[in-house]
Structure formats: structure tokens, C-alpha cells
Amino acid sequence: MTSTWTFEEIADDDVAQVVALWHACDLTRPWNDPHLDIADARANPASTVLVARDASGVVASVMAAYDGHRGWLYYVAVSPDLRGAGLGRAAVEAGEAWLRAAGARKTQLMVRTTNDQAVGFYERLGYADQSTTVLGRWL
Structure with missing residues (x-):
């Protein structure tokens, strides 16, 4: 399915709107600074933040990262008043396209x-439970 939404790399002027979108979508947690997450993604050539805009500004986002083995999607967010219009699917497709171009053969989230x-x-x-447990530790 081809989307009518266009996703582009985040711009400096988009950052505050993206952070507000992530808060509106309840994607942030106190231990994750969204400004730092965006800055880190933008500073690393193996990751990106893509956004879609309409006349009101940023309405969707997806962060994509390629670890050299798999691609990962993070912060898939759609403005709550636009849900159900295919924008979430378009965000996932945009992230997958970026990862495919980076060399990823599999996407996880x-x-x-x-x-x-x-x-x-x-x-x-088409995503399915991978029967794995994600473990983590703060460095």
C-alpha cells in the first residue's frame, strides 16, 4: 500500500513539535529524555528521525536505527486526532524504507x-512476537 504522506528527516524547527507529539502519544518516560534521544539519533549516521507534516506542523514521526544486524523502529507516533487515517502505517513504511536503504534485512520494534x-x-x-525477552542495563 502506497501512502500519500511524505516523511522527511527531522529539521531543527521540528524538534519541539516532535517532543510534544511523543508526549501526546504517551511514548515518553521519565528516564528517557526525548530531546536527547532525538539529538543522539540525528548525530549517528546509522539512525534517523523521520516526520510527516501538514499545515499545522508535525503530525507523525518514526525513529529508525540500523545496528548492522537488524533495523529497529522507535517512537512511531501519530497525532491523536489523525489516528485511523493510515498515517501510522505510513510512518512504519517510511521507517522500513529507510532501514532497507541502510542495509537492514529485518525490522524489529x-x-x-x-x-x-x-x-x-x-x-x-505483519509483525509477530519473536518469542524473545529484551533485557537491558543502564551504562
Whole structure:
């Protein structure tokens, strides 16, 4: 399915709007500084933040990163008043296209286990539980 939405690399003027979008979509947590996450993604050539805009400004985002083995999607966000219009699918497709161009053959993402709506959305796009446990540790 081809989207009518265009996604482009985030610009300096977009940062505050993207952070506000992530807050509106409940994607942020106190231990993750969204400004730092954006800055880190922009500073690393193996990652990016893509945004879609309309006349009101930024309405969707996706962060994509390629670790040399797999591609990852983060911060897939759609303005709450535009949900259901195909913009989430378009964001995922934009992130996947960026990762494909970077050399990734597989895309993964993490969803909080309590977020049934997001899990259902990704399952409808062909994503499946990978039967793995994600472990982490702060450095």
C-alpha cells in the first residue's frame, strides 16, 4: 500500500513539535529524555528521525536505527486526532524504507506488553512476537 504522506528527516524547527507529539502519544518516560534521544539519533549516521507534516506542523514521526544486524523502529507516533487515517502505517513504511536503504534485512520494534492497541496495530502490519525477552542495563 502506497501512502500519500511524505516523511522527511527531522529539521531543527521540528524538534519541539516532535517532543510534544511523543508526549501526546504517551511514548515518553521519565528516564528517557526525548530531546536527547532525538539529538543522539540525528548525530549517528546509522539512525534517523523521520516526520510527516501538514499545515499545522508535525503530525507523525518514526525513529529508525540500523545496528548492522537488524533495523529497529522507535517512537512511531501519530497525532491523536489523525489516528485511523493510515498515517501510522505510513510512518512504519517510511521507517522500513529507510532501514532497507541502510542495509537492514529485518525490522524489529519493542512494544510495552500492556499496550494491546499497539500490539494489534503492528500485528495487522505483519509483525509477530519473536518469542524473545529484551533485557537491558543502564551504562
